[in-house]
Amino acid sequence: MSERTILFHLLNIRAGLDEEAICMGNASNNILGTRASSLEADVIWRTTSPSSASRRPSLRGRVSVRGALVDRMNGRELVFESRLERGLAEMLMARRDIRAIIDQPPAVKYTTADGRTRSHTFDFLAITTNGIRLAIAVKPAATVERSGIQETLDRIREQVGPRFADAYLLRTNQHITPDRIYNAGLILRSRRCRNESDIDTVWAIVGNLAGSFRAADVVMHSKLGARGFSALVCLVDDARLEPVAGRIGYLTSLRRVSGQ
Template structure:
């Protein structure tokens, strides 16, 4: 509390009033923290909760579920004074996830934007393997993901400059020796896949998913039947007459698989959208 705030508080207290005194509410309140804290609302009856925040008259139908701890098999070590660890919140699984680089976190955002049904496991148990000389080694993948199509994939995320023969050999040996029962395949992912444009687009899709307004989505859905070929995002926003909310609703349709981008590029006003040829993935 700074000096100005303290002086203001003393003046208000001397005058017999205070902006810091909050009356006890007469209506039921949410069972939720009174400060920013990771978690989500869930329905008491167990049915899916379509909206992130319940309405005023639905308070007794929801409870606040605190974020669950990470399931990582190891604590990420701090290699140097400049190295850092990232702890993020996965809303779909209501669980904490850890990473040790921006490229790892960017990959997680991209995979989560692909589908809310992906199950993302951070730092899964290490896989053991043997080299030709008989020496035993172990490798911990950065992510194990149960994909929306039913397959399970293990991912080693590295900057391309750090992908050496030792890592390639480790992944190849694991594929041959200890991948069965753990994953269907293993991949090395670099910044060639985790681009800045993909990360930015993933963040926009996830923000739209969190801010979804079903009424706005229904309004922009009425425009889909009139689209022939690619139409600029800005033109669709203007046609919706919803302003910035129209952009969010259109990105929700992209997230639903109803609209799709004509080109792989950073989302912007001139980005072309067209009706999707079919629901290629469940969202």
């Protein structure tokens, strides 16, 4: 078990989140019961495709974190070489309007101010559900100026334009915040344990509420325990609810998304 998995488990315990109750909730609705669900888990294996990265970051690094995670929607490995890149990958996977994430896409060539040809490899190329391609560079905010990344993006935007992407974005720790990373991870875990019956029960409680409400109050009223909390997170994932601010937890205030 990885250190990150253990950390998430401890955070869930601290928040009062019963992981087993959430995930077993789906199995309890199965006519074959939890044992059948366990047996299925023993025989079903989804193969993960290797990363399609044009360059694979070295696993050796003195000041950065390198590794890989799995995009469960597409069943493919995604590589990263910093905590910010990993955080952004989780945030992208948690977005319903992103249908594909390409890590370390093929390098883009451009010409510098002194006429030299250079190449730049974006950290991610994300493709939205309506086909918009987003080329994303990730940098710590403190290194943006000295790295010259903004000038690089400006030149690529001008010289390459829509041949590679429809938009060229720079994302820093000002965008990839700890709260957003945490919420993305929570959404991804709740998505795996999604229970439509629980979601319907919780939506029947909050669907007509005006203003904001505490997650804990809804969970208590639903009588679903941790499964009720997971259902609330799934409603956030469905863009029917949104947190007023900060991390999603039992004490978080939520509200209906406008138009829902």
